[in-house]
Amino acid sequence: MKSKFLTAGLIAAMMVPAMAQAQTGELRRDRQDIREEKRDVRQAIRHGDRGDVREERRELRDARQEHREDKRDWRRDTRYQNYRAPFRYQQFRIGSTLRSSYYAPAYRPTWDSRWGVPRAGRNLTYVRHYNDLLLVNARNGKVVRVYRNHFNWRR
Structure with a gap:
């Protein structure tokens, strides 16, 4: 069974x-x-x-x-659709450090060429935070790049 x-x-x-x-x-x-x-x-x-x-x-x-x-x-x-994280929205900037819960695998969408962003490099990962897309160093949690309202067009 x-x-x-x-x-x-x-x-x-x-x-x-x-x-x-x-x-x-x-x-x-x-x-x-x-x-x-x-x-x-x-x-x-x-x-x-x-x-x-x-x-x-x-x-x-x-x-x-x-x-x-x-x-x-x-x-x-x-x-x-209807993506909401279990924590409140916070506007991140380049150089900010994320807690590990923010870039857990559940918030790491797989890269898609239709997003119009380059593939993440070595030790980098994309993280979705509400409608923002963040490029984060997976080792230390530092934000490398921020794409504001990147998923807003999906409504």
Whole structure:
């Protein structure tokens, strides 16, 4: 009985990152589709008639709409909403020292290229503090960089 629960827990733990990767893969494919549709529109303008251009522009519009819908779904994903730490908000500055509870693994989101921030270097980690994103030295808790209201756009 215990092994069934363990197996179910391991499967569930492996599925969550796979779902997140599937969403990012879908957005990547949408961007690729938009690039291909733009290329098709340019070719239709050069070599086609009005009907071809109209059809290609319609397909480009549909690809952009699909991308917007997928991005909206990604933003509405419950893993990225309603984040609240068990302590009150404090505005940190570069050079501040965090207590270890502030940069515990629960508050360390995995790096994502869509955030628009570089990967954390050696012994550095990103920490979410309410809507702020902090780059912290994991050894001593010193704040290296602060991105204020970085997660505010997810509302």
